[in-house]
Amino acid sequence: MINKFFVVNKQKLGFVFTLLLLVLMMLPTQAQYRQLNAKLDPEGTLLPSSVSSSSNTSSLQEKTIEWLSSAEVQADAPVKQKMKKTVYLTFDDGPSKLTGKVLDILQDSNIKATFFVLGEHVTRYPELISRLHEEGHAIGNHTYNHNYDELYKGFSPFWNQIKQTEAEIQRVIGVRTSLVRAPGGTAGHFDNTYFSLMKQAGYQVIDWNIDSGDSRGRNVPAGDIIRQATENISNDQVVVLMHDGGGHEETIKALPAIISKYRAQGYNFDILTPEQESVQFKVTQSAKSLKRVQPSQAWIATHIVPNAGIFTQSKDLILQVGRMETKLQSSEYRVVEGKIMVPVRLTMERLGGRVTWDQEHKLAAIDMNSVSLQIDMATGKWITMRTDKQEQINNISVTMRGGTMWAPLRELLQSTGHSTQSIHMNEQERRIKTY
Ligand SMILES: [Zn+2]
Structure with a gap:
């Protein structure tokens, strides 16, 4: 009787088995996805909140995909960080x-x-x-x-x-x-x-x-x-x-x-x-x-x-860089011993740059127009690469605060090809212009 059941239902069982196998094959994809998300939430994020504040939907998706593929940062990291x-x-x-x-x-x-x-x-x-x-x-x-x-x-x-x-x-x-x-x-x-x-x-x-x-x-x-x-x-x-x-x-x-x-x-x-x-x-x-x-x-x-x-009511910081203009609120930057320090990712992305972070080697890479800047967190070494030449500056103070990399604004702008700068100040704002 039992034998007969198996013989008769062999085809059906085969079908169910195939289905099960398919479901099982799909499960790891979900798990891998979750694992990826978990991996993307380490301390090494460079102020990911800028994603939601400065991007429209399509570029947000682009950035999310790009970051996901570089296993680096994700759009909803701030929410997870709180947890x-x-x-x-x-x-x-x-x-x-x-x-x-x-x-x-x-x-x-x-x-x-x-x-x-x-x-x-x-x-x-x-x-x-x-x-x-x-x-x-x-x-x-x-x-x-x-x-x-x-x-x-x-x-x-x-x-x-x-x-x-x-x-x-x-x-x-x-x-x-x-x-x-x-x-x-x-x-x-x-x-x-x-x-x-x-x-x-x-x-x-x-x-x-x-x-x-x-x-x-x-x-x-x-x-x-x-x-x-x-x-x-x-x-x-x-x-x-x-x-x-x-x-x-x-x-x-x-x-x-x-x-x-x-x-x-x-x-x-x-x-x-x-x-x-x-x-x-x-x-x-x-x-x-x-x-x-x-x-x-x-x-x-x-x-x-x-x-x-x-x-x-402290001063906002207005940056006019090329054709881009952006504002950092007083809480978004600091002045330390006369130097304006800014969070690297937030600032450079608002200016149209692209920032990636290599957690393993503690390297930040900034791409802006035709210039690439690499900041080595461990050694304080900054390397600027243009199509034809490479420049290196040493010992620029860079600090990590709560998972965010901060760097001096002047050097950041200089190293990404904006060497002539002027600064104007009034009651409400500091305005920095580059030419
Ligand atoms: Zn006390």
């Missing part, structure tokens, strides 16, 4: 004599962190502020003197210390920071007034979700710090509290192990930025019940309201 496991290492109370050691360790590990600095220490160690800024770390404001009695007796003394520290940082590196961490954290300290006025004034107040415990007592041993900073991590977005103020030698000892443990768990390292969603504690009952003098409406109108403009 990535990321750890934000933060160091409070510095800079101090120990900060240089922290920076050395971070440099060796090729990662960036965020430093919430005290104004009085900025005054004492300006060279350390310059160094951590130059090396691409983020700087946040941790008030001037960390004195709880003064800071938490009312909003206006807290405010005064924020402004004092901000001015001190700006004096040293020429940039203001809107990132703020409250000494001791906001819990028990910030009431609704503190939270809402800081937000209204344009600041991003950030607490943490993992406390390394390195300031819970004197000389907490490195082993304890490692354990508390890395065990039982359940978040994909981790903000770790550590300290680089005086007396935190054990934190320095613990740092390499903390880094490698997060690496082993598949975390990327990044700096905090004002744009991302902040980790914040809730207002506690004890903070609510504090009887503080509330700032008057007149005080708010003169201090808080105009302050938000500081972070939003």
Whole structure:
């Protein structure tokens, strides 16, 4: 009976088998596609957001295909990046004599962190502020003197210390920071007034979700710090509290192990930025019940309201290159020691260039008109190739910030064949013209 069934249905079975085989052959294609997408989402992306912001549909498709084939970047990478496991290492109370050691360790590990600095220490160690800024770390404001009695007796003394520290940082590196961490954290300290006025004034107040415990007592041993900073991590977005103020030698000892443990768990390292969603504690009952003098409406109108403009009304950068004109908003470029630094992919693509990134060799290739420029991230070597000649310039500072390559604008334009440049500035904009 069974034999008969097989004989009779042999043809049908053969057909079903062929169908199954076909389905199975198609499945790996889907899997490969997914795998490709996963591969296309590494740290090496050079600001992929420019794809969606600057392209029309057809060129977007072209670029997507081109990037897919070069196994490099994909159009929806920013969305995926948000989902990535990321750890934000933060160091409070510095800079101090120990900060240089922290920076050395971070440099060796090729990662960036965020430093919430005290104004009085900025005054004492300006060279350390310059160094951590130059090396691409983020700087946040941790008030001037960390004195709880003064800071938490009312909003206006807290405010005064924020402004004092901000001015001190700006004096040293020429940039203001809107990132703020409250000494001791906001819990028990910030009431609704503190939270809402800081937000209204344009600041991003950030607490943490993992406390390394390195300031819970004197000389907490490195082993304890490692354990508390890395065990039982359940978040994909981790903000770790550590300290680089005086007396935190054990934190320095613990740092390499903390880094490698997060690496082993598949975390990327990044700096905090004002744009991302902040980790914040809730207002506690004890903070609510504090009887503080509330700032008057007149005080708010003169201090808080105009302050938000500081972070939003900086100058735009207009680039007129050949027949192309494009604008970088104030948040899209930086001025570091008089040099205009721009994100390479965003800028060059808006000017009609084509940028590809070779993650393995850390090489960026820019094609613009008939010129090719190759930037070697590791050696700082720039090679310009035209049809008939090749030029090489050495040691141009290029930095990676949160997966984005930044380079000096002047050199970028020169190396892609736009040597004559002029710069004009007015209240609203900087305008750079090439001939
Ligand atoms: Zn602190």
